[in-house]
Amino acid sequence: SVIAAILERQPAPLTGAPPLERVVRRALAKDPDQRFQSARDLKAALTWAMEQAPPSTAVKAVRRWQWIAAAALAVGALGEWSVSHFRQPLADDRVFRLDIVPPEGGRFTFGLVTGGIALSPDGRTVAFVASAGGRTGLWVRPLDSTMARLIAGTEGGGFPFWSPDGKSLGFFTATQLKRVDLAGGTPSVICGTVAGRGGAWTSDGHILFGTNSGLFQVTAAGGTPSSLTTLDASHGEFGHRWPQVLPSGRFLYLVQSRKAEYAGIYAGLLANPGERVRLLPTETNALYAPGGNGKDYLLWMRGGTLVAQEFDPGTFQLAGEPRLVADPVAASGFWGRMNVATSTGGVLLYGSSSPSQLTWFDRAGNNVGVVGEPGEYPMLRLSPDGRRVVVARERAGSPDLWLFDVERHVAQHVDQFGLEYLPCLVA
Secondary structure (H helix, E strand, C coil): CHHHHHHHCCCCCCCCCHHHHHHHHHHCCCCHHHCCCCHHHHHHHHHHHHHHCCHHHHHHHHHHHCCHHHHHCCECCCCEEEEECCCCCCCCCCCCCCCCCCCCCCEECECCCCECEEECCCCCEEEEEEEECCEEEEEEEECCCCCCEECCCCCCCEEEEECCCCCEEEEECCCEEEEEECCCCCCEEEEECCCCCCEEECCCCEEEEEECCEEEEEECCCCCCEECCCCCHHHCEEEEEEEEEECCCEEEEEEEECCCCCCEEEEEECCEEEEEEEEECCCCCCEEEECCCCCEEEEEEECCEEEEEEEECCCCEEEEEEEEEECCCCEECCCCEECEEECCCCCEEEEECCCEEEEEECCCCCEEEEEEEEEEEEEEEECCCCCEEEEEEEECCEEEEEEEECCCCEEEEEECCCCCCCCCCCC
């Protein structure tokens, strides 16, 4: 699988196209600093390589290696996306593009209610949330195409997840859990829910979903949800989120807690969800990834780095040391979510982001100064008198609250908090 390939194997050598092999080797370098730093650099290198190789050789080589070169490529916007695939010859004539970009004139959306990206089980199609033409909704795009389409009726939806057969999507609005069949039709309501955070569709037609009140379970056909897990107030828990189905009736999920000793990734049996095992102390979700090398892995964040560790889903045991998969990778402690998606079809998708700078603009749109230092600021509030600004800041996936005095240029660390606390300031 892609995880095994990244961690353990070097790509097979190219034959007859040394210039192209040079490009691919650089794209797959284990050291991130040795890789291409932008899509533009990679495009220029590929153009050069194609000019050096005989036409017949070049075409054959590109069809085999075009998808592999994506292993270290950051693409897109607002949290650039990278795609990795199996490092083995193509089984059919699929051609995977290197770019995942938002719809023309639009942007990817990462918000409190909307946001998220998901890969179909076979790894052929990506679903994401984007804004374009004044509308925010769910879009789908085959990975062997450059065209994405907006799914009608999904405006305001977010955090998509796939059905096991890849024919339907589940998603959340501010007050409901819905599903939509990709063949057409109007989205239907499965149940009501507030602040839905992550869904997992089981093979027997049930959906697990996370909330600020624990995990719930409901039939995919619709109905009244039943409680699957309950928050432990004595542990300071304030959310169970981002569930994922494991083999043999098992599942894992993120527990968010104000007490670090209880926060992390937990796993349990669907038949006995009250009995749970803590796998990892982390503030963001983890993903189970079956390996094609006879091993399975758990993907999780260590600081800003995506790592993989051998994992036995039957015993909930981790083995060996975590090994680097990609760096840097975007994650949010507020949402408790890393910007990573996997598929049983052997595709790994991850997003990276660059620090932003809080900047003042006057009424005419002129830049009149900056506030604080560069960083990741997902939320902010300005005081009524305009003299102070409170911001939520991410540091390696951990959320913090900071108060800036604009006139005195002083920053004060207020608190470390979870998603249930939105920054609010009254002068």
